[in-house]
Amino acid sequence: MHMAQRMRSSGFSLLELMLVVLLIALMFTMVPRMMGTGVSGAELKSSVRALNSAMKLARDAAINTRREAYVTVNVETREFTTNFESRTHKLNEQLTLKLFTSQADQLDQSTASFRFYPDGSSNGGRVTVGANEREFAIDIDWLTGRSSIVELSKV
Numbered sequence: 001m002h003m004a005q006r007m008r009s010s011g012f013s014l015l016e017l018m019l020v021v022l023l024i025a026l027m028f029t030m031v032p033r034m035m036g037t038g039v040s041g042a043e044l045k046s047s048v049r050a051l052n053s054a055m056k057l058a059r060d061a062a063i064n065t066r067r068e069a070y071v072t073v074n075v076e077t078r079e080f081t082t083n084f085e086s087r088t089h090k091l092n093e094q095l096t097l098k099l100f101t102s103q104a105d106q107l108d109q110s111t112a113s114f115r116f117y118p119d120g121s122s123n124g125g126r127v128t129v130g131a132n133e134r135e136f137a138i139d140i141d142w143l144t145g146r147s148s149i150v151e152l153s154k155v
Helices: 002-008 014-035 043-065
Strands: 067-076 079-082 088-090 097-098 111-116 125-131 134-140 147-152
Touching: 043 067, 043 079, 043 088, 043 125, 043 134, 043 147, 097 111, 111 125
Parallel strands: none
Antiparallel strands: 067 079, 067 111, 079 088, 097 125, 125 134, 134 147
């Protein structure tokens, strides 16, 4: 009798094993959905650098061709274009973009152009790119036309 009781209590039942396997499967399906919704820090920085590079290339194109160059940014579609290439650059859909520029350079509610002139100057302004808790600003100096990246702290 004691031998039968020891064998019965020395293992797991099939129901317990199935329950553990079900919980593990549920974790593997739910955790990536909860964790995968954000933008990685590397992707955020890459997007900021791509937009900043477009600003620098537009300034260089304006100086070299002696014609006005511009970068147009749309905050709704999260795209930017330049007048010296035909490609439309698409940013991650989960990024937040904000534009700060003169009223004259706003094409509509969600689109604005940053102009660069042959003498190297520009209309100036700022593009803010953010995701999750991080935010970067691309500042364009109106006098020199130079653009720089600044990390903003959220308080």
